[in-house]
Amino acid sequence: MNRALVQALGLGLLLGLAPTATGADKPNVVVILCDDMGFSDLGCYGGEIATPNLDALAANGVRFTQFYNAARCCPTRASLLTGLYPHQAGIGHMMDDKGKPGYTGNLNAACRTIAEVLKPAGYRSYAVGKWHVTRFAGADGPKTNWPLSRGFDRFYGTIHGAGSYYDPSSLVRDTTMISPFADKEYTPKTYYYTDAITDHAVRFVGDHAKDHARDPFFLYVAFTAAHWPMHALPEDIAKYKGKYATGYEPVRKARFEKAAKLGLIDPKQLMCPGAEDWDKVADKAWESAGMEVYAAMVDRMDQGVGKLVAELKRNGQLDNTLILFLQDNGGCAELQGRTGNANHPNIARPDKPTFPAMKPEEFAAGGSVPKQTRDGFPVRMGPKVMPGPADTYVAYGRGWANVSNTPFREYKHWVHEGGISTPLIAHWPSGISAKGELRKQPGHLIDIAATCTDLAGATYPKDAPALEGKSLRPAFADKALDREAIYWEHEGNRAVRAGDWKLVAKHGRVWELYDLAKDRVEANDLAAKEPERVKALVAKYEAYAKRTNVEPWPVAPAKK
Numbered sequence: 001m002n003r004a005l006v007q008a009l010g011l012g013l014l015l016g017l018a019p020t021a022t023g024a025d026k027p028n029v030v031v032i033l034c035d036d037m038g039f040s041d042l043g044c045y046g047g048e049i050a051t052p053n054l055d056a057l058a059a060n061g062v063r064f065t066q067f068y069n070a071a072r073c074c075p076t077r078a079s080l081l082t083g084l085y086p087h088q089a090g091i092g093h094m095m096d097d098k099g100k101p102g103y104t105g106n107l108n109a110a111c112r113t114i115a116e117v118l119k120p121a122g123y124r125s126y127a128v129g130k131w132h133v134t135r136f137a138g139a140d141g142p143k144t145n146w147p148l149s150r151g152f153d154r155f156y157g158t159i160h161g162a163g164s165y166y167d168p169s170s171l172v173r174d175t176t177m178i179s180p181f182a183d184k185e186y187t188p189k190t191y192y193y194t195d196a197i198t199d200h201a202v203r204f205v206g207d208h209a210k211d212h213a214r215d216p217f218f219l220y221v222a223f224t225a226a227h228w229p230m231h232a233l234p235e236d237i238a239k240y241k242g243k244y245a246t247g248y249e250p251v252r253k254a255r256f257e258k259a260a261k262l263g264l265i266d267p268k269q270l271m272c273p274g275a276e277d278w279d280k281v282a283d284k285a286w287e288s289a290g291m292e293v294y295a296a297m298v299d300r301m302d303q304g305v306g307k308l309v310a311e312l313k314r315n316g317q318l319d320n321t322l323i324l325f326l327q328d329n330g331g332c333a334e335l336q337g338r339t340g341n342a343n344h345p346n347i348a349r350p351d352k353p354t355f356p357a358m359k360p361e362e363f364a365a366g367g368s369v370p371k372q373t374r375d376g377f378p379v380r381m382g383p384k385v386m387p388g389p390a391d392t393y394v395a396y397g398r399g400w401a402n403v404s405n406t407p408f409r410e411y412k413h414w415v416h417e418g419g420i421s422t423p424l425i426a427h428w429p430s431g432i433s434a435k436g437e438l439r440k441q442p443g444h445l446i447d448i449a450a451t452c453t454d455l456a457g458a459t460y461p462k463d464a465p466a467l468e469g470k471s472l473r474p475a476f477a478d479k480a481l482d483r484e485a486i487y488w489e490h491e492g493n494r495a496v497r498a499g500d501w502k503l504v505a506k507h508g509r510v511w512e513l514y515d516l517a518k519d520r521v522e523a524n525d526l527a528a529k530e531p532e533r534v535k536a537l538v539a540k541y542e543a544y545a546k547r548t549n550v551e552p553w554p555v556a557p558a559k560k
Helices: 003-015 052-059 073-082 114-121 193-211 234-240 248-261 284-314 397-404 446-456 531-547
Strands: 028-034 062-068 124-130 154-158 171-173 217-222 321-327 421-427 437-439 486-490 493-498 501-505 512-515
Touching (some): 028 284, 052 321, 073 446, 114 217, 114 446, 154 193, 193 217, 193 284, 284 321, 321 446, 493 531
Parallel strands (some): 062 437, 124 154
Antiparallel strands (some): 062 421, 486 493, 493 501
């Protein structure tokens, strides 16, 4: 071993860091991303939902208390995969082309995915679940931004975003679009997308151990749970029957107290105001059922995490695998399916099918919201439709999203803390010695690609935009992350955090200023008292916006 390497390893040990591995010792990396969940939904972050497998990863690793996403599904995925801010990767909004470089609805050619960066370092890469970083989701369109064209060796999942859990559209294996009911490679007794994601993640890990045991791997697992529609299997729903019948506030209060006891939040900062009044809810059985099904969806996802961990352990891969779990945005207050419409009437389930039964090879019609089930029953929406089965399509609503985001303000779309705060669990037995500790360093999912590049010893390409994130390796050992600021913009909602100070505004509204060390729930706006600090942070934000292709959002702000 040469002298320089000995010195480097010695310095790493002094700092409490795992050395960057080489050759066969390079760590595997598994990134698990869930969908539309809030800061407090997991048991290890204060929630009452049963998440024993994620709780176990947290107990044997570290939890970050101030980690952030990009407030919405597509921008988050673009940032996570590339280590850039969303607009730099071409996805400042969703899957629509607005004719601006930062808003093409498609990963651009300049950026590199984690899989593309790790491939020259000897990694094989696999992706399962929701892709959602290209507007070309059809079988006949260009596939230049499908996973196998962006560095991944295998893929099973959906190219676009939401859809039925029992019959997802735009389902793809590698580069071929498939109907889940004409797929000879995967024939479960009951098709449920969360299980399909889990089973393929497990399969990819097992196949890798069998066929490529000498190579490290990167696995990206993008669950759609718990994005609407509220679809869950009966045995999981049964666990939560009646659990939410007392309404929003008792659950929020219990979560707050548990999160405070765990050290995740400061109890002196209290909670944001409740979003809805339970006493004014007309149909409490229907309203509580939405949260029962939501909890069942999270529960099922956690069961899948347990199966994946068991497979890593079975193959002797768990100790040298970094598992990162996080969420794409805060809880979702969207009202999808909570009122009926002509195509999805608010009716009781008919006694017999009203559409012709679909053939196994047919694809579900209607995109994200199918009109019918496989056996011909109409898909129904509205306040009389109890969520859970395949013939329903209902979101859980703003009141429960407020519970999910306990104790923070706002939701998915917005860049106040409730829209962008995510758990981050990091578990790596051979690289993280801490067990059950908290990490309070502010971080952002742009840091994931930087972390993977660092741990893999990969060379980041010089012809790509420089990584915006920081490797989390120092933070794993509870060292500081040296960063100037973290930035956000989505639909005109914008923010910058520098140290403990956060400047934030909704679209079309004035800037607000908060000292997050004393007021992370953003209750006490200090903008009027700190005009010079506001001016300095505005300058930082404007420089970021210019540098990263952020354009003034053209749509008029919604009125409250």
